[in-house]
Amino acid sequence: MQIYKVGGAVRDRLLGKPVTDIDWVVVGATTEEMLAKGFRPVGADFPVFLHPKSGEEYALARTERKSGRGYGGFTFHASPEVTLEEDLIRRDLTINAMAEDDQQNLTDPYHGQRDLEARLLRHVSPAFAEDPLRVLRVARFAARYSGLGFTVAPETLELMRQLSESGELEALTAERSWKEISRALMEDQPQVFIEVLRECGALKVLMPEVDALFGVPQPEAHHPEIDTGVHTLSVLEQAARHKQPLTVRWACLLHDLGKGLTPEEEWPRHIAHEHKGLKLIKAVNERFKAPKDCQELALLVGEYHTHGHRALELKPSTLLELLQSFDVYRRPHRFEEFIAACEMDARGRKGLEQRSYPQADYLRGAANAARTVAVQPLMEKGFKGPELGEAIKRERLKALKAYKEAASA
Ligand code: CTP
Numbered sequence: 001m002q003i004y005k006v007g008g009a010v011r012d013r014l015l016g017k018p019v020t021d022i023d024w025v026v027v028g029a030t031t032e033e034m035l036a037k038g039f040r041p042v043g044a045d046f047p048v049f050l051h052p053k054s055g056e057e058y059a060l061a062r063t064e065r066k067s068g069r070g071y072g073g074f075t076f077h078a079s080p081e082v083t084l085e086e087d088l089i090r091r092d093l094t095i096n097a098m099a100e101d102d103q104q105n106l107t108d109p110y111h112g113q114r115d116l117e118a119r120l121l122r123h124v125s126p127a128f129a130e131d132p133l134r135v136l137r138v139a140r141f142a143a144r145y146s147g148l149g150f151t152v153a154p155e156t157l158e159l160m161r162q163l164s165e166s167g168e169l170e171a172l173t174a175e176r177s178w179k180e181i182s183r184a185l186m187e188d189q190p191q192v193f194i195e196v197l198r199e200c201g202a203l204k205v206l207m208p209e210v211d212a213l214f215g216v217p218q219p220e221a222h223h224p225e226i227d228t229g230v231h232t233l234s235v236l237e238q239a240a241r242h243k244q245p246l247t248v249r250w251a252c253l254l255h256d257l258g259k260g261l262t263p264e265e266e267w268p269r270h271i272a273h274e275h276k277g278l279k280l281i282k283a284v285n286e287r288f289k290a291p292k293d294c295q296e297l298a299l300l301v302g303e304y305h306t307h308g309h310r311a312l313e314l315k316p317s318t319l320l321e322l323l324q325s326f327d328v329y330r331r332p333h334r335f336e337e338f339i340a341a342c343e344m345d346a347r348g349r350k351g352l353e354q355r356s357y358p359q360a361d362y363l364r365g366a367a368n369a370a371r372t373v374a375v376q377p378l379m380e381k382g383f384k385g386p387e388l389g390e391a392i393k394r395e396r397l398k399a400l401k402a403y404k405e406a407a408s409a
Contacts, residue, residue, distance in 0.1 A: 001029035003058070004084060004099035004107065011095045014116055015148070024051075024058040025087055025099060028080045031060070047078035061087035064130060085109045090127040092134045093141065093156075097124045115153075121145075122153035132168040135160045135202050136180035143184050143193035152196060160200035169205045174289040177206065181288060185249040190240050191233040194253070198229075207287075209280040210253065212260035217268040225350035226268070228259045235348030244340055250294040251301035251341045252348070254281045258302070277302045297334065300326065301341040308342030311359040311366070312407075316400040319366050320393065328367045339363050362407065369403035370396045 009022040026034070031047065039049035039058060047060035062078035063086055084099055084107055091097040098112040106113065110124045121141055128134055138160060142152055152160070163169065184193035194210065197203040203211040214229030225231050235252045244252075258277025259270045281302045285295040307314065307322050314322070328335045343357045373395040375388075383391045 001033065001080075002027045002084075002101070004101055006088070006099045007091070007096050010098045010100045010106070011112070011116070013100075014098075014113065015145075022056050024056060025061050025084065026058050027061045027082070027084050027087070029060060030080055031078075034058070034060070047076060062090075063087070064090045064127070089125050090130070091124055092128060092131070092137055094120075094122050094124050119145075119149040119151065120153045121150055121156060123156045123159055126159075128156075128159055129163055129168075132163050133172055133176050133180065135163050135169060135200065136172075136177060136184070136197070136206075139193045139196035139200075139202070140180055140184035140187065142196045143187040143189050143191075146189045146192045152199075157196075157200055160202065164201040164205055169202055174287065178288040178290060182246055182250075182290075185236075185253070186246055188240055189237070190249060191236045194233060194236065207284055209257045209260060209284055213256060216259055216262065218259070218270065219268045223349055224352070228256055230350075231348060232256060233348075234350070234353075235344050238344040238348045238353065239341075242340070242344065244344065245337070247294050247297045248337050248340050248344065250290060251298040251337070252344050254284060254298045255301050255305050255341065255345060257281055257284070274303050274306055293334075297337055297341070300334070301338055304338065305342050305345055308338065308359055308363065309346060311362050316397055316404055319400050319404070320370065320397050323367055323370050323396075324393075329371060332367070335363075335367055365407065366400060366403055369399045373399055 004025050004027070005022055006025045007023045009019045012019045031041070034049050035041070038052035040052065042048040042050060042057070047062055049058045049060075050056070051058060060078040061082040061084060062076050063082055064076055088097040088099060088107070088109060094110045094112040094115045096112070097108075097110050099107040101107075115122050121138055123134075123138075138152055138156065142150060181193075184190055187193065194203060197206065198211060198214065210229075210232065213232055214227065216228040217226050218228055218231065220226055223231055225234065232253065232255075235255070236249060239249045239252045254277075256273065256277065257280040258273030258275070260280070261276050262270045262273060278299060281298050282295075284290075285298060290298070304322060304325065307318070311319070323335075326335045326338060339360050343360055346357050346359075347353050347355060373392060375392060378388060378391045378395065381391075
């Protein structure tokens with residue numbers, strides 16, 4: 001049997017990037033031989049094994065034929081006769097279809113190295129269409145490598161367009177899609193992921209609520225970029241620039257969905273878009289089964305981001321309601337993430353990327369002021385049950401009034 005390093009490990013070494021996990025392909029071996037060498041099988045009918053010591057993935061060279069819709073619809077053909085070239089041709093991109101032996105000799109039948117140099121994400125063969133998830137993967141690689149100058153080859157974009165129109169994307173499971181989306185959002189240029197999906201028509205299928213934001217104008221005074229879709233991409237770009245976590249990036253992507261529902265006669269104003277957007281945010285959250293913290297933050301940021309921007313003008317009672325909605329007393333971290341998302345929203349506007357955001361410290365100060373209210377003395381005064389709750393609220397309101405006065409003095 002011959003063993004080769006394949007996929008991302010070869011690509012990233014040639015790009016001079018750190019290699020994290022290594023995938024291997026084994027040519028000329030049978031399942032029985034692998035088991036005899038102590039490899040552990042990964043799935044019942046999947047010719048993939050884990051190395052007994054390193055735990056790395058070793059796959060038998062295989063050809064893949066699609067036999068139906070969705071991810072379940074695959075049949076694998078793995079046998080010792082399958083060649084390295086046959087295995088590589090069914091892979092997604094030429095830059096992912098190179099193999100290397102233990103002497104670092106490169107096998108590159110589909111010119112991955114040439115495409116690395118040309119900075120092109122190009123599909124290897126029509127077999128690309130066998131897994132529609134690859135549309136998301138290409139967009140994710142574009143997000144990762146656009147800083148190096150990579151773009152999607154026109155013929156690959158065309159194939160992605162056909163796949164998006166074919167209805168195949170709808171057959172993807174929430175779990176597989178979320179894995180790609182969440183990884184793409186954590187790349188350096190996550191906005192490129194959304195741009196590429198939009199360009200090939202996949203955004204319309206996967207997140208029509210985000211796609212609908214393009215072409216929707218906002219008032220120029222607050223939004224020099226005008227277009228809501230362009231604004232959303234800039235907010236995401238800022239979130240990555242400021243190294244925000246996934247929760248914040250997800251909330252940034254979805255914060256303005258309500259603007260896509262505004263009747264044209266009301267443009268460029270978007271009255272109550274925060275509230276109108278909530279059902280859309282909920283739908284996108286559920287479609288991809290986003291983790292609970294991402295879902296929660298997206299809904300809260302959707303509902304309250306304008307409050308964040310207007311923090312300095314809010315009445316103490318409104319400020320208190322905001323803090324209560326976030327449960328800042330028990331969930332301080334979530335409130336910090338809200339503030340971060342608001343700040344990214346404020347900076348994700350043309351020419352305003354460097355603006356200061358005094359609202360952030362003001363909101364932090366307000367949360368601290370409300371937190372200083374001690375419960376014990378109120379209990380000692382005899383308050384309990386709902387009355388205690390009311391008394392705490394009154395004291396917090398007092399603290400916020402004092403805070404606002406001190407801040408504006
Ligand atoms: N692959 C593919 N189609 C997929 C998934 C994977 O063709 N839908 C192939 C590619 O050759 C890829 C390899 O399997 O390089 C390993 O896949 P994976 O580990 O998911 O990706 P990497 O390319 O290693 O990229 P990353 O750095 O994002 O993990």
